[in-house]
Amino acid sequence: MPNIVLRTAYPVRVTTTIDRTTAGTPLEVRPQTLLLTLLGSTALDRDLAIFSGTFVTVMGNLGVSEHATRSTLARMVGRGLLVRHRRGRRVYLGLTPRAAAVLREGEERMWRWGAVNRDTSGHWTLLGFSLPESRRDERHLLRSRLRWAGFGMLRSGLWIAPGAVDVTPLLSDPQLRDHVLAFRAEPVEPVDADRMVRDAYDLPTIAARYHDFLRRWDTRRPLPDATDDLTRHLLLLSDWLLLLRDDPRIPLHNLPPDWPAVAAQEVFHRTHGRLQPRARRVAERAVDSIDAPVDDGRP
Template identity: 50%
Template sequence: MTDLAEPAAAEGVGADTPRPQTLLLTFLGGHVLDRGIHVATASVLDVLDRVGVSEHATRSTLSRMARRGLLHRVRRGRHVYVGLTERSRAILHDGERRIWHAGAVNRQWDGTWTLLGFSMPESWQRQRHALRSRLLWSGFGSLQGGLWIAPGRVDPAPLLDGLGADGHVKVFQARTLAPTEVAEIVREAWDIEELAGHYRAFLARWQNPTTQAADSLARDLLLESDWLQTIRTDPRLPREHLPADWPAEPAQELFYALSTELKPAAHTIAASILDTITDEQADED
């Protein structure tokens, strides 16, 4: 889940450019997912070069993702090809759902909250960091102490997968009762102005874009990666508890409009430059 929405910049990209892993996963989600193919690393280098990522940064990202079980690598002749694993497919399908189906605004909240509390040993720094990252991606805010809260019904299984922390976590579903006020919960658990600022910044970047992209493929990757980073910490709070001028809706409309405009040419360019083999060919001995 969190692999799809890493914030900040990394080696080989500018401060306003999404990280190489975010760009790479966005590319894989748009041009490899559900197609039954592996793509040559040379093609990946070409694509990420179009968005300003250095060869060194791309190769480092590919190696790191392969070590983490996000990519399957195979050599055929002089070329190395990379394909998706079960784990990366799950991550990409989750991102696909978040972008194209869930939407940025929650208009169907039924009044239910999911609460999750955890207490882990001090030595479990990696597990605590991973769980907090997953909680943020899944829409949780920190209510108090080790208690986190999210609107709606959130399945805890993906949050805890692989952490070995089940015995240190308690999960509940609940509804508020008087004297608790939903507006107070929203103010305490989330920085609404900061969330709104992410959407306003997206609008400012893309209403009159100054980003120099090589072509429609590059621009589409930058757009979708930027949108992922914009929504990555948005809990999709109930619309009735958000300000009247909430900027998520116009930002989403702009993203959808630009994406619709860019995708046909982006797919045409990708089809012309990508060196691919089928998953069956990749599995041959």
């Protein structure tokens, strides 16, 4: 039976006893992801800062130690994601504009775009680049950005992504622009678009992740060993968002029949609808907060 595995910045793996009743691979969630999910569900657009002790309690219910939680919070402050607010001896942590932007992007992926792309236009974005061996680090960074933006490698140096992708954020370094070409395109016969998708993307791995999600959540009692419904809800949101961030959202008509993202999205919405009211009631009792407008912490 699998566990929920929480990856920290340390060489240890913090493992909870949650989800011992389902099959599939472990759900691996970084503590920062869970903390941001908690902030997104309790503080985003509410101008609130959360007591540090609340984070310790909630994360403790997820199997994360107090030391790991406080260390993660400190790193998030150092990275400009959180800002401290002191009230006497108590420290509260609020969102910065950068963190709020990250959370809104996640909400957009979760609620506006979702996992199922029903576009039938057949339009794709093609991007080609050529960087010399001496610029290996830049090449690696560009590849990481391309995968994050939904691109798959069709051939060496030639990448594709469904729809019209804004490539401007990918080329923030002006020195890259002379080495990159991007086009809007659509396949023409006799090119097999479905085969092109299979060549560019690891569809079995993407599908397997959705099947794991279904095994965890498509049940009458998801995560029955979780401490409470706030814990379940945070894990559900984190699990789904991690799936969406790694899914290039290939058009459904280019995917195999019975693509599991369709069923997974239905399960997510149904489970979210059931857990959210209960999680909100738990949060109202558990979360200690103060009014604190979103601030970057600078004078």
